[in-house]
Amino acid sequence: MIAISFQEHGGLEQLQFGELQAPTLGAGEVQIRLRAAALNRSDLFTLLGWPGLELEMPHILGGDGAGQVSDWGAGVKGFAQGDWVVVNANLSDGTCERCLAGMDDLCQNWHLLGETRRGTFAEYVAVPAANLLRIPEGFDPRSAAAAGLVYLTAWHSLVTRGGLRQGETVLVVGAAGGVNSACIDIAKLVGARVFVVGSSPQKLAGAEALGADVLIDRSKEENWSKAAYLASGKRGVDVVVDNVGAPTLALSIRTARKGGRILTVGNTAGSTFEFDNRFMFYKHLSFLGSTMGTRSDFATVMGLVFEGRLRPRLDRDYPLRDAAVALGRMQQGEHLGKITLSIE
Numbered sequence: 001m002i003a004i005s006f007q008e009h010g011g012l013e014q015l016q017f018g019e020l021q022a023p024t025l026g027a028g029e030v031q032i033r034l035r036a037a038a039l040n041r042s043d044l045f046t047l048l049g050w051p052g053l054e055l056e057m058p059h060i061l062g063g064d065g066a067g068q069v070s071d072w073g074a075g076v077k078g079f080a081q082g083d084w085v086v087v088n089a090n091l092s093d094g095t096c097e098r099c100l101a102g103m104d105d106l107c108q109n110w111h112l113l114g115e116t117r118r119g120t121f122a123e124y125v126a127v128p129a130a131n132l133l134r135i136p137e138g139f140d141p142r143s144a145a146a147a148g149l150v151y152l153t154a155w156h157s158l159v160t161r162g163g164l165r166q167g168e169t170v171l172v173v174g175a176a177g178g179v180n181s182a183c184i185d186i187a188k189l190v191g192a193r194v195f196v197v198g199s200s201p202q203k204l205a206g207a208e209a210l211g212a213d214v215l216i217d218r219s220k221e222e223n224w225s226k227a228a229y230l231a232s233g234k235r236g237v238d239v240v241v242d243n244v245g246a247p248t249l250a251l252s253i254r255t256a257r258k259g260g261r262i263l264t265v266g267n268t269a270g271s272t273f274e275f276d277n278r279f280m281f282y283k284h285l286s287f288l289g290s291t292m293g294t295r296s297d298f299a300t301v302m303g304l305v306f307e308g309r310l311r312p313r314l315d316r317d318y319p320l321r322d323a324a325v326a327l328g329r330m331q332q333g334e335h336l337g338k339i340t341l342s343i344e
Helices: 040-050 143-161 178-190 201-209 224-231 251-256 277-282 295-306 320-331
Strands: 002-006 016-019 031-039 064-072 084-087 124-128 131-136 169-173 194-198 214-219 237-242 254-265 286-289 314-319 338-342
Touching: 002 254, 002 320, 016 320, 031 084, 031 143, 040 194, 040 201, 040 320, 084 143, 124 295, 131 295, 143 178, 143 237, 143 254, 143 295, 143 314, 143 338, 169 178, 169 251, 178 201, 194 201, 194 224, 201 214, 214 224, 224 251, 251 254, 251 277, 320 338
Parallel strands: 169 194, 169 237, 194 214, 237 254, 254 286, 314 338
Antiparallel strands: 002 016, 031 064, 031 124, 031 338, 064 084, 084 131
């Protein structure tokens, strides 16, 4: 099969386009002939590598994918050749205590497709049958691939963990990233009032198109926490989505109202930080982290995507061979929505 892979960690120059052996099928697994994949920040982090990360080389990036069923292993039922499906990148063993309790994102043997297992930047991928959802007839596979990882992550963080309710206020730090865009979309569906802090008028325009109510340009409002506080009627916000980390957490904490929640699924600009604990205990704040989500979350949020009630925002589409160019666009922060790869 044709794939994008790397033999050594490093920069985009390590990526190679060429032939690799197609994945073998295990019991309970389905092979997918991929037609679309989507990029995530985790692809860049995995390419760069981190201490303790051990991969089977060559490694294939990519957590998001959609395509057609091409084969299946022993014990798989209910699929036919050519069925259109979308992949859930959240891999669990299905047998541990957490999995049996429906908390498969907390599996003792948890993996992420494309991060610790070979992923979707290829013609074929093999995943457990439980990690597939059928795509309704006529639905764009590119949109399905683009939604998978970020909408699952955002739904689990905002709704399952964060308990977002109709009528609450949400501040999203960052206007253009995949998870942040999904958070805006989901928060509006729930019935929340959404504040967004963005770095440019172009990125804020995208957030406004998704329904954001209050737009704060941090290039003009250095103290965006104060701007958000005033825009909330000096009340503060119920929920802050901060996936940036070190540079923004202190302001996020100041922006939250008493009893508020700070949600994080990552740290794109710094993982180690300090904050004034007086704000944390005096304001009765909750700091909640999560990674990905459960199979139940995936089925719920993708159902809303398929119904058109949630709308993944798409950026450019590239052929698979140009994956390095596509990742460079994401690395430079030039994208406005999800970047996808067409796998012909």
